[in-house]
Amino acid sequence: MKPDELGWSALAAELDEHGCALTPQLLSPAGCRELSALYDEPDRFRATIDLARYRFGSGQYRYFSYPLPEPVAALRAAFYPLLLPIARDWAARLRRPAPWPDDLGEWLAQCHEAGQTRPTPILLRYGPGDWNALHRDLYGDLVFPLQVVFGLDEPGADHTGGEFLLVEQRPRAQSRGTSTVLPQGHALIFTTRDRPVRSARGWSAAPVRHGVSTVRTGRRHTLGLVFHDAA
Ligand SMILES: O=C(O)CCC(=O)C(=O)O
């Protein structure tokens, strides 16, 4: 299945109801293994982040360099136009500007002009004891409000633990947590910053953070796609 064959209105409805939406399988197990094997090719990356060093958790991830590997560039380009109507709809509900052009290349050119020039797609590798603290992937003033993470391993077989976590701050209420097991080759769509939720006065923005629970055994790899670049 390709991203443009997704039942898009169903995913949009799932995002509204649960704050995240899991796609059907988009990558084959072989395609997933090819992507996770890129982790061992340091020339593909502009930086390696040690999570413990920044107190972001434990483990490592790597930022791809431009030009992105073909499958990564293709997935980023395929998802942007699919997420765009949701981004615009959310902006309308929240009465915010929607600065995103139809074309990903044009949007990235706007990021680059604003000084956000560095690529943000990442490959993550977690071993036993590794985890990712709750965070938001904001890298400057220009923000595309949705992002995607691909599970590259088979949960239960390749690793245990390592659930994807979302915590949503609700207006004048306690926060809600959601954990998701990412099946191999599936993508989870979620918000980078906040999302519209119903409130007494119409819509308000609920801030959302994401992270990963501790991996207990084995290894877990994911591919993370953010659609704005970094300062
Ligand atoms: O490894 C994961 O499931 C989440 C990684 C992450 O923080 C991201 O994709 O932005």
Ligand SMILES: [Fe+2]
């Ligand atoms: Fe993240």
